[in-house]
Amino acid sequence: MPLPAEFTLIAAFRPLAAPEALALQDDAAVFAPPPGRELVVSADAIVAGVHFLPEDPPDLVARKLLRVNLSDLAAMGAVPLHYLLTVSVPRATGADWFAAFARGLAEDQARYGLTLLGGDTTSTPGPVSLSATVIGHVAPGRAWRRSGAQAGDALWVTGTIGDAALGLLALRGETADPNGRLAGRYRLPQPRLGLALDGIVSAAMDVSDGLLQDAGHLARASGVGVQIEAARVPLSAAAQGRLELCLTGGDDYELLLAVPGDFGPRLQAACAQAGVPVTRIGRCVRGPARVEVRDASGERLVVGAGGWSHF
């Protein structure tokens, strides 16, 4: 019964829609960007069995989909505005799945202040495959970039690193997670939106594919070397002693920030105001655009092979 199913789906998503979505009834949405602002857009896909577990609750999957995308807006210093969705699910997927999925979207729409513009739902003979395109806005010319880091900048990171990678292990029964906190970090990233860091950071990006790999992206984009002091990387109690996993594991969705040395106190004040922990973990140096990890005595450590990737 394709036609009733389509109506049911659109009815499930309609309460999420912006006025600009035209009640999800037209071929596209029409919207006017906020006057005097630039738009920031990003798209990410997540697939069952790759980015989330097939048995994860649909509302959490929906929220993860939004949040991995919102983390990209956070990394650019943008304010969320709208999103579009594509949802490919097995034919047998029931209305209850969509209701739970829409409930998760509604919760995080309200939390992060964005609304649905449109999208597409289709069947797939494979696993649940989802994508979102998020649209945010910034003051013209003020988006944070990966390429602005200078030799001499300090390198900072928000939150703790590695808990999500441990959470995935916990969900697989491969490590302890008595209160489910680690699993929660894997299932539900916390995009670091709303930090008033304009004029403070010289470069920013989100940490999604592992700190080492992502720091390498920042190093190459900026043309600087990056030195990370292993002992300074913020690890939760559960992550103590698992440095290699934490440095290479994915799904942190924290922000990696390059900050001129003088601005450390301003950075700390701005993060404190938002209730976001921030830790200085190293610095940018002249030299080859690569990442070095050093121990407390300044000796170079050799760690894994470039980080974990979804691919």
Place this chain on the structure above:
Amino acid sequence: MPLPAEFTLIAAFRPLAAPEALALQDDAAVFAPPPGRELVVSADAIVAGVHFLPEDPPDLVARKLLRVNLSDLAAMGAVPLHYLLTVSVPRATGADWFAAFARGLAEDQARYGLTLLGGDTTSTPGPVSLSATVIGHVAPGRAWRRSGAQAGDALWVTGTIGDAALGLLALRGETADPNGRLAGRYRLPQPRLGLALDGIVSAAMDVSDGLLQDAGHLARASGVGVQIEAARVPLSAAAQGRLELCLTGGDDYELLLAVPGDFGPRLQAACAQAGVPVTRIGRCVRGPARVEVRDASGERLVVGAGGWSHF
């Protein structure tokens, strides 16, 4: 080898990128909409085995992905500007697949005048799953809608109806297609962009899920009845005698237009200027928001069950 693969992929897509995509190197793209214009956005997903055949050439798949999305912009009277992509492919997918896929994108970017803003590539244990979000622009308040049809309007459609559905049959070996024209209609839609119909059409939409089903959407959105004269529906020579399939088959990607009676000649002139055939197939009437099909003598025909859907 996740890291080299990611570099290879970004290198394949970088030539497609708009300057606003920041070389696909940041977490998001930053762009300023054209001054004084509204933005029109739509997202569609296509999945191997559902919307295209697993053995279809990657360049054609890429072009179909763009074109099904561009058809939504065409339906709103919008001018294409940018797009974002998500690409989920089996792990074993080689660089040659991506090269061919990017070649198809490049060809249709040039043809339709849009550029890549960003996206995401990931692995999937399932079939190739693709999505695109397209962004276009219109003069403020001038986007065409499905909801504007009035009783008394004539109903027109571009091109021919049903060839793509026949093309899918042909690709399955279930109907003849000596010169491959029908298969071509299935594999490579022709989005009807660039028609100067502003001020002429009272409602518009694209025909993607079958003429009958889509005419029903227009009827409900506008609150009018729709009467289609079966003998007037434009069928190619290959489609003669297969009316039911043609009225319910998907993937036409033609435009369905409601046009005040007096404006027929202006519509025909505007379509002729763009080299696009257009045919009057019926009219909008007062009464229940549903679709009736009538034969040449005005008798009502009963056809299938509401059209074919991707779902």
